[in-house]
Amino acid sequence: MKQTAVVVAPGRGTYNREELGYFARHHAGQSALMARFDSYRDALGQEKLSELDGAARFSGSRFTRGDNASGLIYACAYADFLAIDRERFDILGVTGNSMGWYIALACAGALDVMNGFEVVNTMGTLMHENMIGGQLIYPFVDENWQAIPGEREKIETAVAEINRRDGHVLGLSIDLGGMLVLAGNDSGLTAFEAEMPVVQGRFPMRLPGHAGFHTAMQAPVAVQGQARLTEDLFAAPDLPMIDGRGAIWHPKAANPADLRAYTLGHQVVEPYDFSAAIRVAARELMPDVFIVLGPGTTLGGAVAQSLVSCGWRGWTDKADFKAAGARMLSMGMADQRALVTG
Template identity: 45%
Template sequence: MSKETILVVCPGRGTYNAPELGYLARHHRGSEWLARFDALRADADKAPLSALDGAAKFSPALLRGENAAPLIHACAYLDFLSLDRDRFEVVAVTGNSMGWYTALACAGAVSPEHGFAIADGMGVNSQKHLPGGQAVLVLAGEDWTVDPALLRAVEAAMARHGVLPSIRLGGMLVVAGDNAALDALERDLPALARPPMRLVGHGPFHTPLMQASSDAARAQFPVSWFGRPEVPLIDGRGKVWRRFESAPQELWDYTFGQQILAPYDFTAAMTVGIREFAPDRVVLLGPGETLGGAIGQVLVALKWLDISSRNVFSARQGEDAFLIGMGRPSQRGIVIP
């Protein structure tokens, strides 16, 4: 029997919240790789992931970048290892923002140990940046389509106040800048479906304000850790890194240069993944499922499988889910043995 093809998506920051507490214990208790990750944390005098995941109560203060990043990476990577390879063939891997580091490991461009070390280390040095933060702008309407005139008006307001695009996320736009610029932008925006949401504890990721983080990463992580991906890897520009066409030096340079300092276009990555690889399904690794809406909005924009609105997407998901969220209990069993 032929295997179903899947495009794998790795989540980024903000996906491990109170409902996800205990995710590793529920799904990956006894995992050999979890024990290795815990040992690496212990060797560095850091709290083991099992202890963070096993806390009696969720604590946003405890799960800041230096702890959230490796925790999310471990949940996603162990989900990836649990996929039923007898039934599913991974045709490409991508990720959103911090999920790029997980995608590197899933695609085999770095080893599991090095992938974890990168995610863990970037959770720390991503806090090295000039003053500023991020805000989420919801551009899509109730039907998940975006009015081009609204987008132009938002981009004009951003230009007036020096606010930069950070992440393009389906029908949402994450923007970044210093706090005064973000305040001014919020007062100058056209009416949106929802008020802008400032992301607490986030820096101005994916902008030139992150130069200190980029410099720290280049000094910390050697080029020798990088190899050629075993499966196609789609970056935050929509570029596909293929096994025999990828130079490890260039992949390292992108990861710790442009990937940190330039906008991350998750919409482009998903568009390329859907159009070029035409997977039978898309699998969103856990924890959480906050990227599900953004992926659905990309499908609506592409009108993929005749999915032209939020209602059509929901109906399709109810009949035969094209998007499988491993953080959703009702869907997780579809892709694991």
């Protein structure tokens, strides 16, 4: 009997040193697909994805820049979606984190494979060329994924106070499970890093190569993206999609013009509520499992934390999640990947 599944697409920051060669390792049979991506980028004078994925070593400055990272992650994630065993899983809907929304559009059929690549590559390139602001991440849960009383409010108060200072910009970028991704200019980010206590030995953590996504700072990028990416790229989806507000776009009911307006407008300049997307997927679509596409494994924690926070299947903490078994399958992990692909 098939299991029902919601598929979750990753965003930036998921193709790192451990993922070097991910496409070649897992998708040797998709060389024709990679050739299409390479041809597109070659025509723009950009480095081919096959050369990046096949590089002898990983370089942060080369692989984390938006014009390279976006295309690589799209190629790996989309190929992972194609590799899901449809004899085992009935896909009820798709969602994604941040840039993963563009991947979700392609997985759901609202963008075909090359239109999806055009959107991802264009927006990633524009983000890199403009490089406005940056991001850092900070948790409001403890190491067992339980909310620390008053912690989120304390963080939000500090952010608002810093943002009011002359020359400082700081605000929410992504609500990411048990963490907040904050975006701002260097003054705002530096002030937060200096004034907030270090927790869990590593936070606040600046995210290299990331611009101030999902804030008003990205308005110029939104304008440029709207000028380059036309409505005819978009179509009504074949599968339900949950966006960064927690809104569901249904097949046959989604208007392509509205979908483009959200994707290249609100989604670029307003905070992305990934936690809400997962909560709505859990409660409205009621899947047996969540399947997190690769590359990487970092998004799985945010998905699990989002499910814990909404009490899915009665989970209240990390221990409950671990005891539940295979309710979330990450394709970036070899043992779980085998359960998804057969």
